[in-house]
Amino acid sequence: MKDFIVDYHVREKLKNFYLRKGRWLIHLLYWAYVYILGQVRAEEPVWAWEGFLLNFLFDNWLIIVFYYLYCLVLVPAYLKKERYGRFWTVQAIAFIVLPVADMYFQLHFQPYVPKQYQDYDFRDFHFRSHVGQFYYLYFMNFLLFSTFLFLMETAESLTNYREEQEAEEVKLQHEKMLLQTNIDPAFVMHALDGLSALSANSDTHTPDAVIRFSDILRYRLYRSNEARVLLADEIAQVRNLFELQNSLYGPCCILETEGDTTGKFIPTLAMVNIAEPICNTFQPGHEWQLIMYLLIEDKQLHIAIEWNAALAHKESVLAAIRQNLTHFYPEESAVLDTELMDYNYSIRISLPMHYTAT
Structure with a gap:
């Protein structure tokens, strides 16, 4: 029972860690940057529903799944609990499967997207060369996301350290005051x-x-x-x-x-x-x-x-x-x-x- 209660509190503390305390705003700014950059490259207006749906979501929804599977599920459920075997197994499976799934998704549905939003040339489709392109894209995103989360963790650690130091000082002051007045x-x-x-x-x-x-x-x-x-x-x-x-x-x-x-x-x-x-x-x-x-x-x-x-x-x-x-x-x-x-x-x-x- 004690282990269950401890595990419950740990899960509650880690759940949505990267979105709490205003961190969601950093995610919002990052994806806004990706969206605006895509619109600029397509030479389209910065804000347009068509650009948001076909240029941003169409190209990035599986990358977004990959990212949030990593930071909201794998990291708190496995990495933070030192279940490294499961973490790297699931992460490896996601890294192998999702780029291939993304490639075939683009291959089959990109012809239905307006030409200015088509990012890949599949006229001479070759599995190895095209899948390598998608693996490179996902690998770079993984590095970018990991750096992104690492900076969040570092900022949180510094904040926690300062809070712990201040709490320890307050505790010592109260203990000393209690010792004096007791x-x-x-x-x-x-x-x-x-x-x-x-x-x-x-x-x-x-x-x-x-x-x-x-x-x-x-x-x-x-x-x-x-x-x-x-x-x-x-x-x-x-x-x-x-x-x-x-x-x-x-x-x-x-x-x-x-x-x-x-x-x-x-x-x-x-x-x-x-x-x-x-x-x-x-x-x-x-x-x-x-x-x-x-x-x-x-x-x-x-x-x-x-x-x-x-x-x-x-x-x-x-x-x-x-x-x-x-x-x-x-x-x-x-x-x-x-x-x-x-x-x-x-x-x-x-x-x-x-x-x-x-």
Whole structure:
């Protein structure tokens, strides 16, 4: 059933391919050229019903059958589906039979056509010489038609390539926007549970924790539409995240920085989306600690993370961090190295710096 559905969609896509999207106009222009050229050679008016019927259709109807059998049946039904044996077999039969049929058609019916429209001299009919003339005519038409279709295919391929590139860019932009605006439900639930516990215990850290939590949400929601933010603002949000974690669960996160942040930019949420997946792994009652060192250089931001946790599935967290970096740095300009020793996970990340917001 699946193969039938796929085959149906393929047939629908290929059916009348060379006539859709305005391509029929190219066919119309081509045949108009053939018709006008025939009228000029016969020294007849450009538009005349007699010329159209006897000079154009009479001479070309089997060539037209040959052409449209080729481009509307053989190419989509066989060539495009890689059924090359059938394609060339039917094409060879058509090429052998139709020129001969056309020759005998002209031989028997041309005497009934006005003399100015008679293109062939059959007074001294000789099969080999005359059939060779028709084979040459059909062969040249085949080359011309194949070139004609090839140009159509090339134009379509270029259009499809541009559309695919644009669609891929739009997809990446939407994925990046979703990544930036997507708030991890685990983070929200853990934070709300922690804030509820602080409030129930009338903890003095409750007001600061609520402010920090709201600031984190506000930053993700309202700054995520910016391509880049000041490095100082991004570091401030990571610090907010760490301080919230410390308020909820006690001192477990440390952030240390070295270097000048002035005039330096970074993709929005690039650092927050590194720290947040790790923070979400906190489990009350289990040993857990996160230390992040930032070394800020002129062109690079070096991040060293020491993460100590009794967590069996650390690789899934690392995979999330890699995915985030891929979206923020699609050119593979970000470098990530890891080292695991017992419960301690060492992560080293190098990110390129920017000096403009766009």
